Amino acid sequence: MRTVSSTASARLYHLSEEDAAAQTLFYGPLGEALMVARQQPEDVQTGLWLATESDVVAFLDLDEG
Secondary structure (H helix, E strand, O other): OOOOOOOOEEEEEEOOOOOOOOEEEEEEEHHHHHHHHHOOOHHHHOOEEEEOOOOEEEHHHHHHO
């Protein structure tokens, strides 16, 4: 993810295999989006994505990396 600032605007959303629509969980600073994502159950975390103005990345790829 090219965005490195924890204050960068981010969208945290969940993609489900059962539902084609993305469910937005949070809009706001990247640092807060990461905190919200970490509070979700493990089965939800597998479908979480973070989008900034320059990138989209799976939460688990970013959090584990």
